[in-house]
Amino acid sequence: MAEINLIDIRRHLHQIPELALHENQTHDYLLHIIGSFNQENVTISGIEALPTAILVRIQGSNPKRTIGYRTDIDALPIEEKTNLPFSSTHPGIMHACGHDVHMTVALGILHYFTEHQPKDNLVFFFQPAEESESGGRLAYEANAFSGTFKIDEFYGLHDNPSLPAGSIGCRMGTLFAGTTEINIDLTGKGGHAAYPQNANDMVVAAAQLINQVQTIISRSIDPIQSGVITLGKIEAGTIRNVIAGHARIEGTIRGLTQSMIELIDQRLKDICHGIELSYNCKVDLELNQGGYYPVENNSALTKDFIHFMKNNSDVDFIETKPAMTGEDFGYLLSQIPGTMFWLGVGDDSSLHTATLTPDESAIDKGVNAITSFLENRMKE
Template sequence: MAELNEEQLIKIRRDLHEIPELALEEKETHNYLLEIIESFKQDFLEIRVPRELPTAIMVLVEGNNPQKTLAYRADIDALPVEEKTGLPFSSKHPGVMHACGHDIHMTVALGLLSYFSENQPKDNLLFFFQPAEESQSGGKRAYELGLFKGKWCPDEFYGLHDNPELPAGSIGCRMGTLFAGTTEVNIDLIGKGGHAAFPQDANDTVVATASLIMQIQTIISRSIDPIQSGVITLGKVEAGTIRNVIAGRSRIEGTIRGLTQEMILKIDQRLKDVCEGIEKSFNLKVNLELNQGGYWPVENNPELTKRFITYMKNAKDVNFIETKPAMTGEDFGFLLAKFPGVMFWLGVGDDSQLHSATLTPDESSIQSGIDAIKGFLIYRMEA
């Protein structure tokens, strides 16, 4: 197969959109991608399907005079969302949808790979089709499984995320953090239940939970520099069974978001301190569980980001937009903590938001994205 044209790319995107799969279950997607990749000219490609992470695909493109290895990541999983777009190529899998646009991500990567399979690059290129971005920390899994060692070890890592708020085909980026890091918060309070008429014989976790929630809300306002940004949201609280019984157990579930890993760790510590205080003052047990997994802040490498932005600002036919940081999470942050690199936005111009059941990216963004990224990678090989 020659380099993919725009018509073929749009068909691929629609095919992928029809077969969304959840984290670590991307078997049909994997097989489809592999079939496309194996149809490319193989003269300087090496395809690897890691046994330890079997829905992942790694493709090494051998450079003709390699000085470094540039890696490009595309995430391949979908979300547990029932699609409501009404498109003729809507999801065939009930309750699962590419509501975050990973079908766009995969298609752009395939377009880039098809070009470099026909036009041997100067440096080595590593394409990583990554499972389990939306959950299960696929990037962290891949790293900890040792997939990026030897000739598969990148010197730099790049990746995009589609953005419906930006015009189709535009490229967005910024110095510093692009995405916040996220930590799941689970708090279980264990006291003693009893009759509503005899509170002295019980230990009421509802009262303790109310006090804990109010104290948690002061962490951001009183422990974090107001010039910086952090968020604690407690989205779920459960306690009690009936109005005249004192609850002996309660549970709080929430999320922490911060723009740097240092900030997230500081919020974590303050949360531990507050929970310990509630435990002592109410004489009950407070179990705090913090789970960040691989969802670290996406902190772009300063030097590489400056090069990326400079190129995109000056490149012909690229609409570059400097963006603000987003409080949404992305597991590419873990890989950027291990390898220098850059994550950026590809505008897909849509009225619906990411993770929406009606997300309908503008498909004209695919070819524009490929052209912009291809140009940058070639430029980076010379720089």
């Protein structure tokens, strides 16, 4: 098999991070690498509505299904502080979520199957805009996974600094929470601080709304389940002796199931309506979930995945707890059955930090574990 240097590839990708929907240099480099592979059974395609996306299909030798594998390709608006010799060359942008590792592992798996024709068809999806803009949903709504690129089951990983390098983590049920952005605008009437009877104070209304929102989790949600509401930003008023006629609150919802998120959404709508009536004001609530659904792993496929990883002597498998972080692979899993899992990268720094330095030894271990799983899956 022709060799490729995955460490060199990862380091080059790390140097050229780009933000959601602007991954042009990344796209071109990925195409260059993919184009160097054996093309005998390979079809490469794009998505017109998502120009930086890449789809790669490998024709199976005796296909019974088409298996999808997804990797995200965008980066974050963070100034890198690792002092690595291959640090980001794009000021203020960094692969602080490890998508450079994700892409490299995907390329390693893809390269293997271009040299060893799979039994089933394989589709690799190099996805833009995971960190924002819901690239997975955009691709699905653009009918990217239709025709010869129709996928029967989908897999994808996320790196995890808190797990040992090269280990595989997974769980039945929800791996990542779903997220929804909250924007609330309260409009009343401004006025002089000395004459509150002539105004309608939105600081008071906002304070009451915030207090009531805190009861949603404690009094409307089953305590055995999990949900989070954080209102992290509030703006109101201009000066101490003027009553504010407007206030804006911004926050986020996290839930482990889509039904949980929808319940929280409804309770938030109810409270906003109550504040309108109680304070004779206008309350505009905007809820933006986009494609950031909970990552709810398919029961049968995930059971099979965990069984294989647990019984593979070359794999360090760890059963993990659900995480309240968001991932837009959740939207794809709401449409196509599949499994998301962790790849340990053993680092003291957390995801989304300027000092994230994944252990590169995880790359080969990840490629080997996943290619072994996919070959085993194709036997079934």
